[in-house]
Amino acid sequence: MIDINNPFISSGLSFQIILKEPENQEIFDVDDEQVTVAHVSEYLNKPLKVISVKEIESELYGLIVKSENIIGWTKITNSLKLISKEIDTVKIVNANYSTPEINRELGFNHDYKLLFKDKVFSSRALYQHNGEILEAIFNKGLFVGFVRSKDIDRAIFKKEFIQIDEGTKLYTDSGLTNEVTQVDINYNKVETDLILKCSKLVRITVNKKKYWIEYHHILNPEVIDIYTPKDYTHYSELELQQLDIISNFQQERNDSKKTIVRLIKENMVLEKNAKNAGVKQQHASSQYENLYNNLKNSKLGKIQTKYWSWKKRRASK
Secondary structure, three states: OOOOOOOOOOOOOOEEEEOOOOOOOEEEOOOOOOOEEEEHHHOOOOEEEEEEEEEEOOEEEEEEEEOOEEEEEEEOOOOEEOEEEEEEEEEEOHHHOOOOHHHHHOOOOOOHHHHHOOOOEEEEEEEEEOOEEEEEEEEOOEEEEEEEHHHEEEOEOOOOEEOEOOOOOEEOOOOOOOEEOOOOOOOOOEEEEEEEOOOOEEEEEEOOEEEEEEHHHEOOOHHHHOOOOOOOOOOOHHHHHHHHHHHHHHHHHHHHHHHHHHHHHHHHHHHHHHHHHOOOHHHHHHHHHHHHHHHHOOHHHHHHHHHHHHHHHHHHO
8 A cells, every 4th residue: 555644655756556446446637636537447457657646535646647648646545656766687587486466466367487487577666565575577568467576587787708618509589499500709709798697698799689698608707707686685664765766766857858858959950950941030930839849749748748737737726
């Protein structure tokens, strides 16, 4: 459950949730609480972003967003608040894997050992449940459930030059099923890209292409043995809170920066084109208007401009 008195909730920062409310619960229009725009059943057990909160009759409501769309307001008290972090590439340690109970509560019935076999996934957030740190796992952008942090083999992205024996087999997949041959490679100078220590795998770059090799083929492993992956297993409550705040702040800052940088670059191009073509002021203004509309209708712009306009309307009431 989400604590309405949690200082983070009222901080103004956005945060991630897994929506876990009654299926028939209504989602209300962003401006008109009397208008129902959807029901929870459409987004049940799915990851969403909350960009604002408010309290109505001691109930916590969140303004929820999915992708570029602001959906509306709905109660989020029973939903799962995720702890934000940077996105990691991971493999699941199958030998020790057991399904967390929360996955069954969310209605997932995957054969996880089969799903996790021979693949890499992305870990996009944390969740603390019954004293354990769980990680939200995604497969090609789709949320597939939680995995205990202790069952995670987290990738280390490092570029180092290693030596490998000439009998090393190269594969295009982390499951080592698709071998490739006739690759022009200098075995004495191979650049690493990604290291999975627990799985004993290394991804290398050869002529701008990525290949997987087994760890035991490396002749000078000390070059990469010095690196260790992040480990959230023993994070304290305070450390998790700090991670969440910093990650969300950085994400919002990066989103705003992307919008500003894009606008500046497009303005520079527009000014240059207008100058070279001798565009009249009236036509230039029209181009600026078109530029603004294009930005406003972009994926990021849709969220930000709607959110800013909503905040402005609320401040004027």
